[in-house]
Amino acid sequence: MMNVKQILDQQLVADLKLIPHESKNTSFSGFSYLYQQTIFVKVFQVKHKMETEKKVNQQINQRYLTDFVIEPAQYVLVMHNLDLEDIARPITPDLASTMGEVLSDFHREVKPFAGINKEIDYWIMANETLTNISASSFIIHLQEILSYFELYAKTIEQDINRTSKHVIHGDVGLRNYKIVAGRICLIDFEKVKIGPVFLDFTKLFYQDFRNDQKLKKAFLRGYQSNQIDWQISKVTENFLLFITALGIFSYTSQIMDTNFEQVGMRMLADVEQYLSQQ
Template sequence: MTLETTLGMLLQADLARLDHPSFNTMFTGFSRRWQCQLFVKVFASDRFGKFSTERTVNEQLNNRVLMSSQLATGEWVLVMRDLPMTPLSAELTPELAQQMGSVLARFHRTVHLPAATNQPSMVMTKINGLRQAPAYPQLLKLQHLYESQLPVIETELRQVKPVVLHGDAGCRNYQLVNGSLVLIDFERAHLGVPQVDFQKLFYQDFAGDQSLQQAFLNGYGPLPALSSLTSSWLTFQSAVGILSYVQRLPDPEFERVAQRMLQTVIDQLS
């Protein structure tokens, strides 16, 4: 049987596959078993960590999770109540940006994950996987510039109390549900420095707009102080992560976000 047929029988639902660029497979449909609309997220057998994190965070924040299980074929399935979600307006305002900052701050204060969820820096490993990418020589040069400063950077980062980062806090993962602004999609959540969660949002969705950035920071509240060196290192890590992602799921626009990040890093180091 196909995955869709297997799930349909298990959940007593007529499911439709969602067309969305992702490493996961997702479905929606009405379930006769639970008498509600479902959102079903299927993770490959080797993505248990992502599956477990998504389930854990949802269980802490809401009552959406209905069941979770592993199929005989190895995939991990998370079944949740679907929500009537409305995407953010394409036109962002400082007022909305401030709300977004408040929502992310609440997420950082509320969610808890075991220390094992901390993701150590794997920048060099990711750079090695980008040997065929046009940016590879530039990445290697920047990595060499940071190497002598890494003990200083790591010492500074150890002084910062880690929070659970959302891991993908872009506009697409902010949604309006019954008029309230919420975050969704938690599989990339992990422990880290708060500022890491701002990178993609500021460079991609806010496109460097200082008024939106400042409004977001006003909504977020106090942050741990970081040196310009450490701040640039966090930006560098984010850029490498994006380039690694687009190598597997090509996205020219997202790749340009990484290039803007790298230019910022170069300017800060020069």
């Protein structure tokens, strides 16, 4: 029985090389004699993620070549290969500003499409996420915080509805910013959805910027180049920060990732500081 690489090599008339990646998807690259060029192949376990990645790429570039299904239920997306270059650290304020401009352009240019995910009811999502976190004493504390935010549900929902008019990336981080032909761009669009644009700032600010205020201000200065309405009340900002932290804790309760868990803890600490001042 042929493995995934062998199936792809046969179908694409290629000799592909596996690209190591931290996501659950499998990626390959290599020269295809069928397309007479170097291709990038991404194999998804979920059809919707493949379709989302495909539709965003079709909107903003000419990378898409084809897609197909291989057994057992794996969804293959084939694209032109890009010569990607990582962004070197340290992140400077000028670089942070450019990253803000790039994300702002993404929010402005990408339009909703058939089948795109939309953020579900945040209160339901928060309670469902809490069920995935195993430490009972920690859950009680998180439930108390959620109860506080529920007192301001009307304000929070108004802010979220007002700032959810754009397609957001869903996984903005330094690893998804790359240099292509001398320009900084975003990649990996499988988590794209419609939601409040502030959600696209949270992990970047806390994971890659480590909450550096100079970098955050520079990023937002660049982001405002398209005058997108992103600003929300402090209570909504902290609620969305809390929701993001819950998602991280849910993930790290199933997959051990101490560094990522610490990102969530830094978010939670800022939420707790905000609550202590109310």
